[in-house]
Amino acid sequence: MGRPPCCDKVGIKKGPWTPEEDIVLVSYIQEHGPGNWRSVPINTSLMRCSKSCRLRWTNYLRHGIRRGNFTPHEDGIIVHLQSLLGNRWAAIASYLPQRTDNDIKNYWNTHLKKKLQKQQAIGAIFAPPPPSEPSIIPVAVPTAAAGYADCHHDDMTLSKDSYARPASSTPAPADEVTQFIGQCSPPFAATNSDTFSSPDASSMDNISKLLNGFMKSSPTQDDAATNIKPSLVIDINPYDHKSGGALPPISDDVPPPQQQQALTGHGGYHNPKLQQLSSIEKWLFDEAAEQMEISDGCCSVPSMLL
DNA sequence: AAGTCCTGCAACCGCACCTGT
DNA sequence: GACAGGTGCGGTTGCAGGACT
Known part of the structure; x- marks a missing residue:
């Protein structure tokens, strides 16, 4: 007997x-x-099929998701990590932690x-660019704070080299990632209050928006929308709000096995390099949770730089 | 103003891997 | 160890809205 499809194609x-479906989910x-x-x-x-539900949750409805408006710092992180x-x-x-893989993937594509292609084209003509020239890749924080400057300069060189590397080719060794992390030591991880205060609005906004849309589309609800909203929105994610620890990366507030998968990435379950990376990441998040303070949401800027 | 093209994003699909029996 | 079910990941597609002619 063969394995049944993940979801029946009929009736799915x-x-x-729709907002109604979101609310049900x-x-x-x-x-x-x-x-x-x-x-x-x-x-x-x-x-809906189970996969669709999971995707909708992880990419849109999940608690703590921040959408759009990637910061220059996030750009830099993504560019560099993609190269690595x-x-x-x-x-x-x-x-x-506040970005989904799908979001990052879309943003990258x-x-x-x-941007990188453009930069490569420019680099081909004007290489090497003068150090003072503003980078097309906005890697560092806008203030060009010293704390990120170290990260910035090597970003460019390493990235340039790495861009020639096919995306599907062998990833950079874990120690290269370590080096990058060591250089930048950016606040990759959201701190508690970061995740649980203002960014909550992201998730809340998501729900609020869909509820607003739902209410608008429901002629019978009219003015009741604002009254109903709080009761529905109130504790979208009861698992995180009161927790004291740092938000696990990309997890769905689920137990460690899935976190581990999220850390190691697809196909990396038994990849020693990625296992090593996983420990690096754990360290990173632990350290970041201790050291970093909040700023504007996702990628916070260390207080010393503010 | 209308039509066409382009861009960005949400969602789907197929495969790979993990887990339980 | 083999198998089936469940889940996660990356690539790709389709659509909506904006930009352009």
Whole structure:
């Protein structure tokens, strides 16, 4: 007997999610927690396959997600990590806890890749660029704070070299990642208050927006929207709000096994290099949680630089 | 103003891997 | 150890909205 498809092709809804569906999914996860995706469409009225539910949650509804408006610092991190790790978006996303792998992947494909191509073209004509010339790749914080300057300069050289490396080729050795991390020591990880205060708005905004849309689309709700919203939104993610620890990277607030997968990335479960990377990442997050203070949301700037 | 092209993003698909039996 | 089910990841696609002619 063959393995049944992940979801019946018949009767499964595809395409954009409606606010109503989002609410059903959020409500279910709020009650049962993320995971066990197979049971989600079974136990809800959602006519979606489990994968679709998981994707919707992890990429859009999940707590603590920040959307759009990538900062120059995030740009730099993504560019550099992409050069080091290749297209391991999940691994890269683990350094940016408030970004999803899909978001980063899209951003890379639509923005950063073009920037880099442009830069390469310019570099071919004007190489080497004068040090004072503003970089097309905005790696460092706008203030050009000294704390990131060290990271910045090597970013450029290393990245340039690395861009020639096919994305699918062998990722950079873990020690190269370590070096990068050591140079920059950026606040990759969100701190507690970072994640649990203002960025909450990201998730809350997501839900609020969809609720607003839902209310707008529901003629019977009208002015009741503002009254209903809080009760529905109130504790979208009961698992994180009161927790004291740093938000695990990219996890769905799930137990360690999935975190581990998120850290090691796709296909890296038994890859020694990536296992090493995983420990580096753990260290990174621990250290960052201790040292870094909050700033504007995701990639916070150390207080000393403010 | 209308039509076409381009861009960005959400979502889907297929494969790889893990886990439990 | 083999197998089946469940989950995660990366690549790709399709659509909506903006830009351009």
